[in-house]
Amino acid sequence: MTRLQRSRTLxxxxxxxxxxxxxxxxxxxxxxxxxSFETTYNLFSPTYHWLPISPTxxxxxxxxxxxxxxxxxxxxxxxxxxxxxxxxAVPAAYALAKFRLRVTVVLVSGLLVAQIVPSIVIAxxxxxxxxxxxxxNSYPGLIIADGTYxxxxxxxxxxxxxxxxxxxxxxxxxxxxxxxxxxFRRIVIPLARPAVITVALFAFLNxxxxxxxxxTILNGATIEPITLGIYNYLGNYTQDWGxxxxxxxxxxxPAAVMxxxxxxxxxxGLTAGSVVG
Amino acid sequence: xxxxxxxxxxxAPAQGVxxxxxxxxxxxxxxxxxxxxxxxxxxxxxxxxxxxxxILYVLFAFVLPIVYNVMLSFERSSPESIxxxxxxxxxxxxxRFILSDPTSRMAIIHTFEFTAGSLIGQFIIGFTLALLFSLxxxxxxxxxxxxxxxxxxxxxxxGVIFKFLFQLExxxxxxxxxxxxxxxQPIDWLDTPHLGLLTILIANIWLGVPFFVVLxxxxxxxxxxxxxxxALIDGAGAWQRLHLVIVPxxxxxxxxxxxxxxxxxxxxxxLVIALTGGGxxxxxxxxxxxxxxxxxxxxxxxxxAALNNVLLVLALICAPLYLFVSRASLRxxxxxxx
Numbered sequence: 001m002t003r004l005q006r007s008r009t010l011x012x013x014x015x016x017x018x019x020x021x022x023x024x025x026x027x028x029x030x031x032x033x034x035x036s037f038e039t040t041y042n043l044f045s046p047t048y049h050w051l052p053i054s055p056t057x058x059x060x061x062x063x064x065x066x067x068x069x070x071x072x073x074x075x076x077x078x079x080x081x082x083x084x085x086x087x088x089a090v091p092a093a094y095a096l097a098k099f100r101l102r103v104t105v106v107l108v109s110g111l112l113v114a115q116i117v118p119s120i121v122i123a124x125x126x127x128x129x130x131x132x133x134x135x136x137n138s139y140p141g142l143i144i145a146d147g148t149y150x151x152x153x154x155x156x157x158x159x160x161x162x163x164x165x166x167x168x169x170x171x172x173x174x175x176x177x178x179x180x181x182x183x184f185r186r187i188v189i190p191l192a193r194p195a196v197i198t199v200a201l202f203a204f205l206n207x208x209x210x211x212x213x214x215x216t217i218l219n220g221a222t223i224e225p226i227t228l229g230i231y232n233y234l235g236n237y238t239q240d241w242g243x244x245x246x247x248x249x250x251x252x253x254p255a256a257v258m259x260x261x262x263x264x265x266x267x268x269g270l271t272a273g274s275v276v277g
Numbered sequence: 278x279x280x281x282x283x284x285x286x287x288x289a290p291a292q293g294v295x296x297x298x299x300x301x302x303x304x305x306x307x308x309x310x311x312x313x314x315x316x317x318x319x320x321x322x323x324x325x326x327x328x329x330x331x332i333l334y335v336l337f338a339f340v341l342p343i344v345y346n347v348m349l350s351f352e353r354s355s356p357e358s359i360x361x362x363x364x365x366x367x368x369x370x371x372x373r374f375i376l377s378d379p380t381s382r383m384a385i386i387h388t389f390e391f392t393a394g395s396l397i398g399q400f401i402i403g404f405t406l407a408l409l410f411s412l413x414x415x416x417x418x419x420x421x422x423x424x425x426x427x428x429x430x431x432x433x434x435x436g437v438i439f440k441f442l443f444q445l446e447x448x449x450x451x452x453x454x455x456x457x458x459x460x461x462q463p464i465d466w467l468d469t470p471h472l473g474l475l476t477i478l479i480a481n482i483w484l485g486v487p488f489f490v491v492l493x494x495x496x497x498x499x500x501x502x503x504x505x506x507x508a509l510i511d512g513a514g515a516w517q518r519l520h521l522v523i524v525p526x527x528x529x530x531x532x533x534x535x536x537x538x539x540x541x542x543x544x545x546x547x548l549v550i551a552l553t554g555g556g557x558x559x560x561x562x563x564x565x566x567x568x569x570x571x572x573x574x575x576x577x578x579x580x581x582a583a584l585n586n587v588l589l590v591l592a593l594i595c596a597p598l599y600l601f602v603s604r605a606s607l608r609x610x611x612x613x614x615x
Binding site: 151 | 316319320321322323324325326327332335337341344345348350352360362406408410412414415416417420422423424425426427430431432433434435436439440441442446447448449452486488491505540543544546547550551557565567568571573578581582586588589592593596599600603
């Protein structure tokens, strides 16, 4: 075998290896999608069918009426979490990156540690505190809680981005007589757009995908996001796998859309999250 | 109110400059100092105003819950005391309960096993795939973007999907095992404690691998080509190049990835709830889920809080390490102007 041939075979072996890995990674999603088009009767049979046998829309019809309200709720929670994260994180990250403060090291350390705090610790306390100040079963309560996933991450990622902005830009604005707020509003925010989008996307996904806070802070049925909806579905109708799978398709749609539309931002957020180090 | 403050402060330096000009050249130096002094103050004030929402948020959503959780763990809460924020002092009773309660002890042990197993699995698979994707072959770009998918799914959804795949009857996994002859009858994955834990572990490895791949891959891209070539010219074999050249260079990233992986894994909650609900007979409880059970199902918030603190200490063990590997970013107040 010539060298060229050997390297060509090697390349195809790599492709084969990667393909095998991707099959393992993507099979669960494939199973969900074909499952969502299958009747529960077929899904419950003792043999698993690798290919669709009798595709039907019956599950989507069931789920559309049962879950569309939950999808709306999750959208509100996701957008609320993104807005909260931006309002809190953008100015803070700017201050921590571009101003000389004695407390910067303390605050940034605090944010790094905050990322480590397990959510169940926060949920237990917030439940009792929210009970006292009437924030249980409310959008503001849930969004504040969901912010704990997003905000430390958002500040750290945005801060790393602000480091890349040249100081001269802000100095020029000040020379022209802009106040600190005007500089921030007119110069800094427009330039930070890519990082702001990344952070907003991740915060949205955090709010959309949250289950723990929804389970603890929403203890009634007045507000029910899709994650809780699926969980309750599973509990109440374990038999109805078809409907559960169709609900799952709803729940993973935003992630899928983002992966297609905003892949650049997702990938950069994934690395930025820990290369803050 | 804030705006008025800002105005007052912005007005100050202008006056200073005016006064300086009036006094003529001799005092210029002193005036310049005074001017930069107020300017600096104005900037400090602006920075603090920019930080205010974040500080308030962190105090309310992180500091308050942690402090309250510690208080709670030394109290004797009851379903009646839930409305009143405080309950009678109980000393160490809740911690004694945690240490003597078999389910709590088992949950702590399971959390250790689960975390270690996840990290080992995620690292080995993730690093292998990162190395694979840094080779040149057809389809690598597509592969790299698709491999992120599991990381983006809501955790509860991953749990539900794996419950579907690992079902006793009609589950894809059992079907596969029987098709290839590795099992003669369906395995009851979710209704036996150790197999249940194994299923949770597999699901967690599945969802964590993308994170490892993405980060290790980007670290591998940052290894200078010259270094790799030099090693190749010196006659280093593939294995030698890997563990003598590449691993030492990307070690800082490996540390961060393992630390963050640890942090994600000790927090796992949704997967267990969806897959086994902690059962059968509490055999698959982790610290998080058992704490939830104590607080929200048995309404023993104080016992839950004590278990929470065990988890918090466990998670925070790696905080100093995390701060250490992030030291570059901490020291870097480079952005500070002038």
